[in-house]
Amino acid sequence: MLEVRNIAFSYDRRKVLRDVSFSVSPGEAVAIAGDNGAGKTTLLKILATLMAPESGAILSDGQDALSHPLRYRSQLGYMQESPALYEDMTVKSYLKYRARLKGEPDKRIRRRVGEATEICRLADVFDTMIHNLSFGQKKCVALADAMLLRPRVMLLDDVLAGLDVPMRESVGKIVSTVATFSSVIVTGHEIPDIVKWASRVLVLRNGSISSSVPAAGIARTEFAARVDKALKGGG
């Protein structure tokens, strides 16, 4: 379980995040929505320990992530908005390289890579050079990289940005699958697609979580309507 407590962050004078708190249980896929510049990416980078918060704490299974960053990162999968991969490698060699770098023992690498490839439906491009892939396929490779070692926490930044409709659905299915074993946090603007598989949507406004809309117990259309309303400031 991931707990985010009172996170605050500012770029010099500009306050970006103030008192952000929420928690994500295993098996949950939480979406963070908000306007451009609301601080979604910043929040995810803080959760990925790529930035240090001004105050607040991140607890993963009760342990302070900022005090033990290496242990926390070993349970973390992070995908950034624009996939940054080694273009000179094939999908296979890239995923193997990443698994090795993350410290996976050699004997388990093949299984891990195979699993990630299967979930992300990369079998067809497994031996293809990354620079020959489409943007969507690259995003899938980055997703496979993030979920490679079955992390407990997955952070997916703008996961659907730049994808066409079939690809969004495909990625949505992947995220749903990943959410069975991880606490998933995604950001994005594609609310109609996100509400299809998100279990909760947090609306980030003025640097804090202005509303939390759960999907449990209501129809997806109703869930979408509530999220839309929350985004427009209706609470």
Added chain:
Amino acid sequence: MGPVRVTFRRTFGLARGLYTTALATAGFLSWSALAFAFGLEEAEGLRVELAPLWAVSLAPALPFLAAILGMDVWSDERRSGRIDVLLSSPVRERDLVFGKFLGVWAITLLNIVIALVSSLAFVRMFAPALLEDVGFVSFLPGVCALAVQGMLWCAVAVAASAWFMNSAAAATTTIALLSVIPRGAWYALVKWSGAGRSAFGDMPLDAQVFDFASGFVSTGALVSCFILAVAALLFASKAVAALRCVGRGGRGFLATTWFAVFLGAVATVLAVGLAYRLDIGLDLPLGKRAMRFSARTRDILAESRGTVTVTAFLERGDPRFRPLSHFLKALSAEADAMCGVRIGVRYVDPALDLGEAGRLDREGVRRDSLVFEHGGRIVGTLHLEDDCGERACMSVIERVSLPFRRSCVYWTKGHGEASFDDYGPFGLSNISRDLALDGYGNKTIDLTSGDAIADDCALVVVAGAKNEFSAAEMNRLRNYLEGRGGRSEGGRLLVLLDSAESGGLSTLLSEWGIRPMAASLPNARTLSGTDVVVRDFATNHVVSAPFVGQQMVLDDPVSFGESAAAESASAADRRQYSPLVGVDGTCLAAAVEWGEGGSKLALRPTRIVAVGDTGFVQNAPLRKYANANRDFFLNAVKYLSGRDVMTQSGVEPDLLVSGMDRDERTRFAICSGVAFPSAMFLLLSVLVMSRRRKA
């Protein structure tokens, strides 16, 4: 598989697939090969060793290679955004930095090995004579030196790459830090500061490689390289870690990070200072001619006292400068280690140190010389074209800095001999003054008195006796020569003969193996009708060996042959008869060394030198002729008195002779410096292209 190994493999593999690497490799090979070819031409016929010359040719190009290979390792990750993916992995920054550093260093080492193999191949092709005495092992210290220096350069390149997002900025900074600033500072120091020239005569970075490649390892420099490389890698990892410190929340982390960098810098400075303070010079056993000094040299350095300043009076651009500097530094370090004489080393460039060069010029010192100063005055000079290796240098140092030993030259009197205190044209006052300068006292001895010859007698000189020695006098001389009367060693006698029967000494000399002859000289080349110009000097004897190529003038000299006395000597006796100088096969001076058994011969032999003329060192001829008469006499005295350090040769470097003519040199330079690097570039480019096409 650890993250270091994974990152190393990735960096190494990536570099293999880049055109940049192919270009950097070709540039490095071309630069180093052309520098080597140029160095070979400059060093032709000089005392320069091949392996250090090769290593020094590569050294200036190495920072450029490291800069280009290392410029992208971090800046590309930052530009592409992959840095976030890397930093979100459960890997320490230092592991990533170290892995990337190892990848860059491995490529650099590969380049050094390729340069070595290609250089050796082209040398074997164009100048096989150079490799006759030089094995592959001789180059290993040079490779190690370049590897150590390359390690530091690669670490700095990786650190610069971690600091800059722009590759060109990283490369430029690396080149500035590693090449432009240190070389520019050194050049400015040498150009405008006399003190700087004395302290840093040679470019320290190149000198370090040269010394190491010559087999003389400075532990201070070695440890400093390691410390600085570690510091650079620490800085790189901190620079990468600082990327997380965006925003106000990272300020505290940023402050502690840079405080750690500051502490690291302070610790580095202290550690480097300590390393140089505790510097130890090591001789590598790998090199053919590591700077190991002979036992005799070490003895002289240990026994000598005072300070001798050795000034290298030649231009820095001279190819002999670096080997000479290396030798002098090693000699000075050896002297410090032996706790005896202190040897200070200075460099005077005739083109830059005008004041000091003018002083040396006024003192009559030729350029390209080693000048030895003791007590504020010049006590010896050695010209680089002559013998100025360990043997000759130690000869000078020994002469001026050994503690004063009371030893006297005893001149016989009463038989019409020339006198050492006679200031007239036929006197020997000039030569006796030179003996006094060398630390000898001059005394007369009256053999007619019954007293024993004093213990401080270094040798007895009979300078042109005209009257017969009495039987008693002869007996005293014989007893002296045979070491009787409580003496612990055989006697030493220098005889100058004006005629074969001079003073009746021919009998005595014949007993010891030297037979004076009255025969006139056939085909004598003369200056004034009776003078004989001597050009033939025996090269196998300590007295005459230094005079090859010079000339002595003798006035109607007596000649010598070997007597039959040796045949009647007992089997236990050892005798060595040596003609020293001659004309057309006729010996005009001879030396004999004779003792009982090998040990006595080696330690306490009887020594006699006979010269067939007295006048050659009289005041008038010494003023008249600019020749070797004076030095020959002094050398004979030195030999007889036991100060014959010149017999103990040290490790003398050979001359570098490639045997290439101008056309072959050009072909060598073009093949090794242009054609081969171009071919390498094409080959690597094809490999890169094929890999990409296959992909």
